[in-house]
Amino acid sequence: MATARAERLVNLVLCLLSTRQYLTAERIRAIVPGYTDAATDEAFFRMFERDKSELRDLGVPLETGRSGAFDSVDGYRIARRDYELGDIDLEPDEAAAVALAGRLWDSPQLTGAAHGALLKLRAAGVDVDQDVHVPVEPRVRATEPAFPPLLAASQTGRVVEFDYRRPSPVEVRTRTVEPWGVVAWRGRWYLVGHDRDRGATRCFRLSRIVGDVRTLGKPGAVTRPDDVDLLGFVARTQPSPQPPAPAKLWVAKGRGHGLRRRARVVGERELAGVPGDLLEIELNFPDSAAGWIAGFGPDAVVLEPEVLAKSVRERLLGALRGTGVVA
DSSP, X not given: OOHHHHHHHHHXXXXXXXXXXXXXXXXXXXXXXXXXXXXXXXHHHHHHHHHHHHHHHTTOOEEEEOSSTTOOSOEEEEOHHHHSOOOOOOOHHHHHHHHHHHHHEESHHHHHHHHHHHHHHHHTTOOOOTTSOOSOOOOEEOXXXXXXXXXXXXXXXXXXXXXXXXXXXXXXXXXXXXXXXXXXXXXXXXXXXXXXTTTEEEEEEGGGEEEEEEEESOTTOOOOOTTOOHHHHHHHHSOOOOOOEEEEEEEETTXXXXXXXXXXXXXXXXXXXXXXXXXXXXXXXXXXXXXXXXXXXXXXXXXXXXXXXXXXXXXXXXXXXXXXXXX
């Protein structure tokens, strides 16, 4: 939402909360900052109608009525008794779970909603301190372009169609799926649903979806079975995790503390005249480790294995191309 519109909505809410009378649209136009910028009456009423719809979508109880028998035009107000949030009582473990869920989402589509929910709970006096000690630190990144449309289709019950790349043999095929849900398993997102092409339940890794997700038919056409366990199905169909892969790195002295916490120092060495330490590390997810190591820039250099070193170099060169330093 644009800043100017957000400020106008806040001003509108404060205005309608501060009065017991119903304020007409013309009265609101005169006293709420932002509406005077409307060039014409028609532009103002379009703006005001959009703002009313936005407030109702946000759950603000906007009342319509007239203050007296002689009023000829309807007005608007917000009843404070309906607007104020009721008491929320969470047990300590429940509050910790809410804080944990707020840290779960790491995507542009979901971060705002998670933070907004936490703010509302804190405003109600509920302690959801994100610094509370919990045994795990979830971080599920939803960066795949297919994530938002598949999540929306699962929630609205719409059939989807997409091109899917199989790793072996390497091929891309179009799939038509009745989506039941999107779940995370071992750091990856999967769609689970009924594959119409195969006539069976299947799961699809979102990172292998090529191009755009297309929706088919009307909402409500898909119903998720009550007895299906989405996460359990993904766990049963995916291959067993590979054992940790060893790697050897050079890390500059006093740098790369995130790497050092996960590794052990086995020696010292200068690289291009820069003093550093030799580290050995076990990587649980070698495929995604290249991006993590590349984030340390020149402070970390992969020595072994060569495939990982090459992958890190490619990411660094890609970052330089993005800045225009490398053509």
